[in-house]
Structures are given as structure tokens and as C-alpha cells.
Amino acid sequence: MLNFSEAVDFRHAARHFIKDKEMDQKDLEFILNSAIKAPSSLNLEHWEFVVVKDKETKKKLRAASFDQEQVEDASAVVVILTKRQKLLDPKSDEVMKLIKERIPEHSIHIAVDFLESFPSDEAFTAWSKAQGYIAASFIMLAAASLEIDSCPMEGFVSDQVLEVIDRSPEEYVGSLIVPLGYRSQPPYDRVRASFDEKVTII
Template structure:
């Protein structure tokens, strides 16, 4: 599928065929695309929790205020990120680069993020957002529909998936075969409403 077709065709779908399953090969293809998403310093600190177990899906459905798609979709992905990935064997992020380059970047990475919890969280959220869009567009190009969810109880979800203390939750993404399409787009802002040229005006 053409990239622009995937962008314009992607919609947030809430109704999925509960009997449909993605193959292991399809899931691998989707996640291989996901990890092509860029991250600052190549940290790659996203951790994708792929939930296929039906009992766990039911628990997460309850934690997501009983939204049916959490249990019905072919695949549920809980996006999380390791906020301390910057200091966990950071040399591996540049293992294929010239040694002097890797050494320099490791020093810069640790110096930038160490003792900066807000920056660590901000970076995690940015990276998960980019990866989420990659997943949704890749799924659309594979013929599947998706939906992103932020409506859930974070404490309950963290407990269900055993989220480590140094990780942060992002959004959930459901992937599968739609049984009902989305409504028409409710109202798209014009480019004039969302583009600022060079800088905001003093009246903004």
C-alpha cells in the first residue's frame, strides 16, 4: 500500500472480529517495522508487551473500562519504555559503529539523561508515540486496522503486566480485522489553523 494511502486510510477502529488471529510471521513483520522507529541516541527504549493470552486480555479489558476491542482484537500491544535504558549497556546501541564514535556517544548519552527524570520520561513518551504511529501505518499497509487507547487505569495495567519500576506506560494499540468501520472524520482543522510560520505572533 502506498504510504499516503495508509496515512489517509488509517482510522481508529473499535470493533474487531474476535475469532481472527494474526500469524506469528505477521506479528514479526509488524514488530520489525516498529523497531525501525527513530529514538534519541538510538536508545531504542521501547518495550512492547504483546498480549495474546485470553485471560490476560480480559483482565486488561476490565482495566480499560471494559472497552471490547481490548479483548476482541487479534493482537493487543501495550507500549512501555525503559526510562533507564540509557545506562543499561549503552555500548550496544552503537555496536556496529566505529569504536571511537560509540565511546563518544555513550559518554554524551549518560551525561545528558543521568539525574534528569523529567527528560527521561519525556524522551520515553516521544519515542513511544513515534513507534505507535509506525505500528498503525504498518498494520494498515498489511491490510489490518488499529486503534490507540489511553483510556485505562494505569495502576491496574502496570500490575497486570508486571511493569518494572523504571518503566513507564504509553498507550495500548489493538490490531485486527474490523467488523465495523469508523464514523466519518468529525472535523479536520485546516492547515491555516495548525501551521505557524517561523514564530508565534505576540497576540498568540
């Protein structure tokens, strides 16, 4: 297993995977268990992970993802879903129970006020969707530590993806799709700004 620094250097967006090279189930479970441990706003774990391995379903996902071949060629495709306001309404007994279990008692009213403060469903969805990006980073780095490649994707039609995996667009939004597998081509040279260009210490 690669250490953290090695995993960061290994990771790149792999757009071409070796077809039919399958990941071990234990590796897939390690990657997803890592994602479950990711932090989330208010500790609400906004996400659910739908893992697609079935070939026919991957073809349908590819069609909903602007025909990007990595979706079909990957060993497994993780669809990161995040919850819409309907599933995180603090007025519901289920959500209030979740809040009480995960947030210190003196902060519960702050969490409730925050959840009720969004000016629109769209604003709430954008906040919730952003939590999925945190989970995605854990997925990609956990995969890289096992020398498994990934490719974070925003290029898909959320409602079409939800139809493929049988989820309601009134309850969920597609945050990211992350194909996982083994690169069939060497990575491009990584181009990044320098430390001094991006970091200010005050």
C-alpha cells in the same frame, strides 16, 4: 499491500473489532519489525513490546483499561512499554555499553550529560514515554498498509497493566496500548483541520 498514502487514508481508531478473527503471524511480525525500526532519542530504543493474544490475559487488560471492549475483541494487543530512569542510568555498565555502540564517540559525553540532566524521575519518565508514541505510529501505519486496524489508547492504569504482563513499575511505564485486528464497523468520517490552518512555511 497499500502504499503510504493509501495506508494513511485507511488508518482510523477502530473501537470495534471482529471477534475471533485472527491476524496471520507473518503480518504481526511485519508490524512489530516495522516498530523496531522507528527512531528514538539517542538511538536508545527505550521500548519493549508485549503482545497479548491470550483471551484471559486480554480480559485482564480490559479491566485495567477502563473496560474498553476493543482490548478484549482485538486479535492482538500491543502493550508499548518504555524504560524508566533505573534502566537507562549511564552510570551502569550495560547502558554505557549501549551508548558507546550507538552514538558517535565525539558525542558520547553529550548523551551522558543529557541523561543525567533530568530534574526528576517523573521528567525522565515523560521523555522516555514519549518515545513509545513514535513506535506506535510505525505500528499503526504498518498495520494499515496490510489493511489491519488499530486503536491507539492512553486510557489505562499503567501499574495495573504492568501487573497483568508481569513487569516492574520501578523499571517500566506503559506508554500506549495498541489493539490490532479487523474493524467490525465502518469508520467515522474523518474531521481534520485544513493544511493552511495547521502548516506555516517560513
